[in-house]
Amino acid sequence: EADIYQTPRYLVIGTGKKITLECSQTMGHDKMYWYQQDPGMELHLIHYSYGVNSTEKGDLSSESTVSRIRTEHFPLTLESARPSHTSQYLCASSERGGFGYTFGSGTRLTVV
């Protein structure tokens, strides 16, 4: 039973469209994360948050933006999607100082 939910699971959109990937967790975790994962398998941290009104950029530069207005919600937005944004996006959460990240099932984004 998933405690972290990502929607949509799959998304195919045209170049130039604005999109928001949703991520919600019901565990009350302070920290949340967005990872980008290409078919080459490696997980790249693109954004993270320590809590409400906190957002930080990760190790991999990304044109996406995030917001954290509520503890349970950490959406990721692309203002103008491009084919280079085609990838899988994984959301995760953890307790502050916790090691066990809980991941969502991911959103597989294809920009055509």
Place this chain on the structure above:
Amino acid sequence: GQQLNQSPQSMFIQEGEDVSMNCTSSSIFNTWLWYKQDPGEGPVLLIALYKAGELTSNGRLTAQFGITRKDSFLNISASIPSDVGIYFCAVMNYGGSQGNLIFGKGTKLSVKP
């Protein structure tokens, strides 16, 4: 930045065989984790190791935290088709400003029935 070297990158094995993969670092870490990602899903925590030299089992999975605190290995005994997936090692990056997990690049396991 700090990196984890995970090997092998991929494995193709026959059902019933044992599997071994490892993860090394040039730095000392006090917590090592192993995650598994099923196809089409997010990674799930399998085993967490908190003490150097510690050997921990979870069913057919056994993981060890190296005595030098710079490595860890994961063994899977008697593999079955549902073991297919990508296995990631991870450590907590206390150094620097992030306090986030560092993930290895993954070992992709394929099991032939």
